[in-house]
Amino acid sequence: MQTEATPSTWTSGLILAGLAAVCTALVAVTHSRTAPRIAANEQAYLEQSLKPVLQGIEYDGNLSESTITILPPHELPGDEDVPVYRVYADGAPVAALFVVRAMDGFSGPIRLLVGIDAGGSISGVRVLEHRETPGLGDLIDADKSDWIRQFNGKSLASPPVAAWTIKRDGGEFDQLTGASITPRSVIKAIRETLVYYDKNREDVFAVEAEAKAQ
């Protein structure tokens, strides 16, 4: 057996290299053609998904421009990075949107988008991602039931902190038939986010946005 490179080995290599170049060119051209559209779509999707938690709030500008990330360890629910969208109107902060993870869901963490207005009241909550039981726990999804909308306008003052749980536990909020672990975990996450916001309001808006710093 010869291990030396034969002419045919070279041709094979050259063919492969040539084909790789052609394929790379194809991908590059497609990318340059589609990149602006994809970016615009993502922007629109983000705006679309943030809107429901900004009920009744007037804001200006681009929602994704003033994003910060709160790194662990923090007192927010979950132990991961928490992106925060800060919303302004005429340069004054009007709301902050937190993406947090409720860690004690029935089947795995539940990702939530929690919107809090300048006064500390909930401007809306949406479930971004969950694996709760279809038909029971998944009623936390805004498409499936109105359950998640009962938090609109609530704050740490009304109801008082102790009542931020389901009715079965002596709280203020509806449970879901057949599922109490899921709502308990969601409510706890919202309450913790409210508490964090209450304590750190100044800091949340003081930090320079990443987008501006870049």
Add this chain to the structure above:
Amino acid sequence: MSSDTGILNRLRTGIWEDNPGLVQLLGLCPLLAVTTTFVNGVGLGIATLLVLTCSNVLVSATRRLIRAEIRIPMYVLIISSLVTCIEMIFLAWFPSLGRSLGIFIPLIVTNCAIVARAEVFASRNSVSASFIDGIAMGAGFAVLLGTIGAFRELIGKGSIMSRLDMLFGGEPMSGLVLVDGGFLLAILPPGAFISLGLFVAAKNALDRRKQQTNRPISSNTLR
């Protein structure tokens, strides 16, 4: 070379006799995962059809350059670049469908139906024949995905063709809602296996019946 009947024959082979999903049972991972609705099934079916046709054409066009020892890396190169392009095209023009199919668009790379057609057919046949083969096999896969998707959606959610806007644009459509809610099992993973099993069984039963009616009369009247 390939006359009209040849094309029809190839289509028949791809969609019915040698359907990549139903008969060859290739590409089961996407088939089972995305067929929760009609739109998802058809969307991934179309994406697969596009990749399969383009890869068949490219493999066939370069088949004289392909040496046995480098053919697999060449297939991988061609298929993965095509899939990357298709994913970007979906995200640019069908963003909600692209989002709904998620990881399963990039995973078309791993659909063995595509490599199988490249190896078995495209590397040995002319560009035009490979093109038709890609369309036929892709259509077979897409039709199956759409059918299973529609079936599972109907049983599991009680609706037909919801969210067609993901393909054609416009406002979100709820489709034809027959019953509110359905038999949940159908859209859960076990439902995927059960549905596919039913479809394979139905096809085999149809084929067998056809075979029996074609059998000469003498063998039936023996007793």
